Amino acid sequence: MNKEELGYRKYRMEGGDGPCSYRQNSNYQKLSLDSAKELMNELIDQNLDLRNSYNVCPLDTFRIADFGCSVGPNTFIAIENIIEAVRNKHKSMNLESKIPEFQVFFNDHVDNDFNCLFKNLPSNRQYSAAGVPGSFHRRLFPRSTLHFAHCSTSLQWLSKVPEEVTDKNSPAWNEGRIHYGGAAKEVKEAYFIQYGKDLDSFLSARAQELVPGGLMALIIMGFPEEAQLSESILGETFKTLGSCLQDMATEGIIEEETVDSFNLPFYYPSASELETLVEANGLFEMERTEELVTPIKRQKPDVRAAALHLRAVLGGLIKEHFGEGIVDGLLKRHFEKFVQNPIVSDQNYIKEAHYFLFLKRKMDLPTPWAGQS
Amino acid sequence: MNKEELGYRKYRMEGGDGPCSYRQNSNYQKLSLDSAKELMNELIDQNLDLRNSYNVCPLDTFRIADFGCSVGPNTFIAIENIIEAVRNKHKSMNLESKIPEFQVFFNDHVDNDFNCLFKNLPSNRQYSAAGVPGSFHRRLFPRSTLHFAHCSTSLQWLSKVPEEVTDKNSPAWNEGRIHYGGAAKEVKEAYFIQYGKDLDSFLSARAQELVPGGLMALIIMGFPEEAQLSESILGETFKTLGSCLQDMATEGIIEEETVDSFNLPFYYPSASELETLVEANGLFEMERTEELVTPIKRQKPDVRAAALHLRAVLGGLIKEHFGEGIVDGLLKRHFEKFVQNPIVSDQNYIKEAHYFLFLKRKMDLPTPWAGQS
Incomplete structure (x- = not known):
């Protein structure tokens, strides 16, 4: 197993159906999908060109891929929304008899629990389903070969933690922290550079896979312009987690060095950063960028639900870095410390943003992408 | 879970990588693949029409599906053989620059261990891979949408045991046996009727999925014309297994009734039965039928390897019907009884046959298949 594959292994959601699984603790992500549904319908209606968009093949089959699908159920909801919008467009153009068959590809890392995903596939689905393992x-x-690409709340995961932040000789060394919130500006810059590389790889791969004019909807976890991550609930969550790890190191439960080498592989871009990166990639037209208004925006944080969610998302990362044993203890400490944080009773705390991006693959790809495999 | 899904659950190979897994005990199936390789190359060369066969789409992508793939490695070998033959055909026609990209779909029941399959995918593969769960x-x-369908040593599995063989009021009631070898002719007839229905469903589904002129290679475990299954090593294996179950019932370890209701869902057709069934289905041209000459034909049975193979194939069925506990004990008894059978030291015992069928999907499907979803 090479280093990169090892990296992928860490970055998976908690599998199965149990009380700690991602499947049972992904309602947060579902709220973004619900908010995006109407937009999706509107933008597919505006941008799906039933005559020209599918110039690779007479359109008998419409192929959709969801990148970073996890094990469901959110991925199935997203797919249903897309299919419904494509059907609606046909109906509105009196082309109901031409509605194609749908083939749907569910992608995630090779360590995703595809067995669980496949068992959860809706039995009344109106599409052919396939799982595609591998890094997006x-x-x-x-x-x-694809007509529509979708990726929801997955792109905040970096393909790796930027190397500088664990390098004692770098100005970006992130001593005593596990994320860039509240750290020196060099730390955030290193994270942003890695995010830019990753988004560029993602867009370049999708541009080749999509037909000319093919559509892509991205729901991206980001952060409001000008706001400080360190003053947000997300920043506080990570800061508390870091301090619990420090406590455990002080008590000799884990090694100080293991804590220093632990950094969370997440980056939360602003809308303008996203626009800059999509523009720099150059392979897509940006048809729309919107910040989704999810119910989370108006709620006080639910600390218990957040703790379960944190476990589903971070459990694998923590196990991989510190070993099996500490997950329960660490998250218990985190919960106990975090409920006392004044931020959890503040309805107006700063929240992360969910950006909805709707992109269209350019009709002609510039060199060197044209024809490149 | 409905009854049919329950049926599928039983019919899966032992997952994972352990010493009892199908993955570690499928060398028997590999021998057929090796024998088929040359034939595959020859028949793809003869039948792949690079101008007309892919009239659905300009051929940028060549789509191959392996039905009943299990967890590897045999499925990967089969796919490599097919891709190599398609490449060879392009080279021999001086069309090397037109070699398409390959997309490969690995199909098996939803209870197949797809996580294991995906982890075993060759890292140097020259194709896009996807898993497709569901009954073939x-x-x-x-x-x-498919250009080539492949199915190796899977079609002997019936979708269900024919109901009559467990019905005390039917002339096909299979009292005291777990398979049709040595049973009344009505039992074998009931098995054959079920096999015919299943093969027809398989062929009809594939005919719709393949492009007009699309190709299909089947390696079918069958039995020589006129030979008696009961006089073969396979028949003796199942007979011994049945008698061990009877012993365990006599000793009160399992219920007599549970033994009576247990029948193996396998049928081994003759070459002429296969020809009759493909002809009756009517959706494919039969380009070739051959009996493969595998090294097994010239070997004495290796009882220890056969025991592990038996466990990998039947372990799931036995667990499902009798519960977790009895598999070890039953297979130990089987081994001890079977090594004493004179057939295991007889180099000329009757062996099962492996038939290689090469089919071409007819250019026009008759009603009611044309356009049916």
Whole structure:
């Protein structure tokens, strides 16, 4: 197993159906999907060109891929929304008899629990289903074979923690912290550079896989312009987690060095950063960027639900870095410390943002992408 | 979970990588693949029409599906053989620059261990890979999207045990046996009727999924014309297994009734039965039928390897019917009884046959298949 594959292993959601699984603790992500549904319908209606968009093949089959699908159920909801919008467009153009068959590809890392995903596939689904294992930072499909790509609340995961932040000789060394919130500006810059590389790989791979004019909807966890991550609930969550790890090191439960080398592989871009990165990639037209208004925006944090969610998302990372034993103890400490944080009773705390991006693959790809495998 | 899904659950190979797994005990199936390789190359060379066969889409992508793939490694070998033959054909026609990209779909029941399959995917593969869960007796792909279908040593599995053989009031009631070898002719007839229905469902689904002129290679475990299954090593194996179950019932370890209701869902057709069934289905041209000459034909049985193979294939069935506890004990008894059988030292015992069928999907499907989803 090479280093990169090892990296992928860490970055998976908690599998199965149990009370700690991602499947049972992904309602947070579902709220973004619900908020995006109407937008999706509107933008597919505006941008799906039933005559020209599918110039690779007479359109008998409409192929959709969800990148970073996890084990469900959110991925199934997203797919249903897309299919419904494509059907609606056909109906509105009096092309109901031409509605294609749908083939749907569910992608995630090779360590995703695909057995669980497949068992959860809706039994009344109106599409052919397939699972595609592998990192979405690379090509996963043959050239020009997808008509719609979707990726929801997955792109905040970096393909790796930027090396500088664990390098004692770098100005970006992130001593005593596990994330860039509240750290020196060099730390955040290192994270941003890695995010830029990863998003560029993602967009370049998708541009080759999508047909010319093919559509892509991204729901991206980001952060409001000008706000400080360290003053947000997310920043506080990570800061508390870091301090619990420090406590455990002080008590001799884990090694100080293991804590120093632990950094969370997440980056939360602003809307303008996203626009800059999509523009720099150059392979897509940006049809729309919107910040989704999710119910989370108006709620006080639910600390218990957040703790379970944190476990589902971070459990694998923590196990991989510190070993099996500490997950329960660490998250218990985190919960006990975090409920006392004044931020949890503040309805107006700063929240992360969910950006909805709707992109169209350019009709002609510039060199060197044209024809490249 | 409905009854049919329950049926599928029983019919899976032992997952994972352990010493009892199908993955570690499928060398028997590999021998057929090796024997078929040359034939495959020859028949793809003869039948792959690079101008007309792919009239659904300009051929940028060549789509291959392996039905009943299990967890590897045999499925990967089969796919490599097919891709190599398609490449060879391009080279021999001086069309090397037109070699398409390959997209490969690995199909098996939803209870197959796809996580294991995905982890075993060759890292140097020259194709895009996807897993497709579901019974191959139904449609799994959109219309006219596959160029090549493959299915090796899987079609002997019936979708269910024919009901009559467990019905005390039927002339096909299979009292005191777990298979049709040595049973009344009505038992074998009931098995054959079920096999015919299942093969027809398989062929009809594939005919819709393949492009007109699309190719299909089947390696079918069958039995020589006129030979008696009961006089073969396979028949003796099942007979011994049945008698061990009877012993365990006599000793009160399992219920007599549970033994009576246990029948193996396998049928081994003759070459002429296969020809009759493919002809009756009517959706494919039969380009070739051959009996493969595998090294097994010239070997004395290796009882220890056969025991592990038996466990990998039947372990799931036995667990499902009798519960977790009895598998070890039953297979130990079987081994001890079977090594004493004179057939295991007889180099000329009757062996099962492996038939290689090479089919071409007819250019026009008759009603009611044309356009049916």
